[in-house]
Each structure stands twice: as C-alpha cells, then as structure tokens.
Amino acid sequence: VQLQAYGxxxxxxGASLRLSCAASGRTFNNYAMGWxxxxxxxxxxxxxxxxxxxxxxxxxxxxxxRFTISRxxxxxxxxLLMNSLKPExxxxxxxxxxxxxxxxxxxxxxxxxxxxxxxxxxxxxS
Numbered sequence: 001v002q003l004q005a006y007g008x009x010x011x012x013x014g015a016s017l018r019l020s021c022a023a024s025g026r027t028f029n030n031y032a033m034g035w036x037x038x039x040x041x042x043x044x045x046x047x048x049x050x051x052x053x054x055x056x057x058x059x060x061x062x063x064x065x066r067f068t069i070s071r072x073x074x075x076x077x078x079x080l081l082m083n084s085l086k087p088e089x090x091x092x093x094x095x096x097x098x099x100x101x102x103x104x105x106x107x108x109x110x111x112x113x114x115x116x117x118x119x120x121x122x123x124x125x126s
Contacts, residue, residue, distance in 0.1 A: 001025040003117030005095045010123045015085050021078040021095030021117055028076040029053075031115075032100045032107055035069060035080045037091035038119065046108045047093070048080060053103040060108075063089075085124045092119035 007019040021033070034049040048069035049058045057069050068081040078095055096113035107113065 001028060001031060001097055001115060003095050003097060003115060005093065005117040005120045008093060008120035008122045010125065011085055013086055013124055013126050015124075016081070016083045017085065017122060019080040019082065019093055019095075019120060019122070021080075023076045023078070023097065025076070027099075029073040030099055030101075031097040032105055033069075033071060033078045034096045034098075034107060034113060035078075036094045036096060036110065037089075037122075038094060039091045044094070044110050045091075046110070049106040049108050050078065051102075051104050051106050052100055056104050056106050058106045058108055082122070085122075087124045087126045090122060090124050092121050094119045 002024040005021045032052050035047040036044050038044045050069045054071045066084045071078045095117045097115040098113045
C-alpha cells in the first residue's frame, strides 16, 4: 500500500484542520494506522493511532481531547481532525501503516510502522 497525506495548511491558533491520508491498494483494512509529526531538531513524535477495524484508538497526551483519529475503510482513507490548534502543533504530519492480523491492535511506536506517506505541513500562528 502507498500513502498520500494531505490537508495541511496555515491556520490561526484555535482553528481546526482535518488531515487525510489516502491509501492505494485494496487491503487497507489489513493495516493499523497512525499519525506522527516531525519538527526541526526533534524526533518523530507519535500523535494518534487507530486499529484496522477502527474500533480502538490511542492518543498522545499532548493532543488528547483535541484531536480525533478515524478511518473509512470503504474509502481507503485515514483522517485526523485537529481542533483547538496551538502554535506548538506546528509540524509536518505523517501518516503510517502497519499490516496486522489483529482487529484491535494499535501501535504508538515509530519503529512499529514500515510504511510511511510523505508529510503535510501544518502551521499554526499565534
């Protein structure tokens, strides 16, 4: 599967954005998915993860309550709805996929994922 992330942009603090990650191929529902973000000089940071069924989700503490991860397996697409954006959310956001046979498994570690899309830049101004 190949991943294409989009939906980033420049917004003011407090605004919302929805990122999408479109996957090619017909086996999207065999993959657990995640969102990570990268800023200059920092390690890639976990943001959110979702199981292949969509029933299980997990969030970094820094985004919990503000971000919502979801997926539409019929559309081969993963989403990240970001509300109440803060300047510290500014980053390149990357989507990632990991094949799994377990409907409920979610993965929060960078090294768990072998498939990555290119990033989409989110800039939040104060």
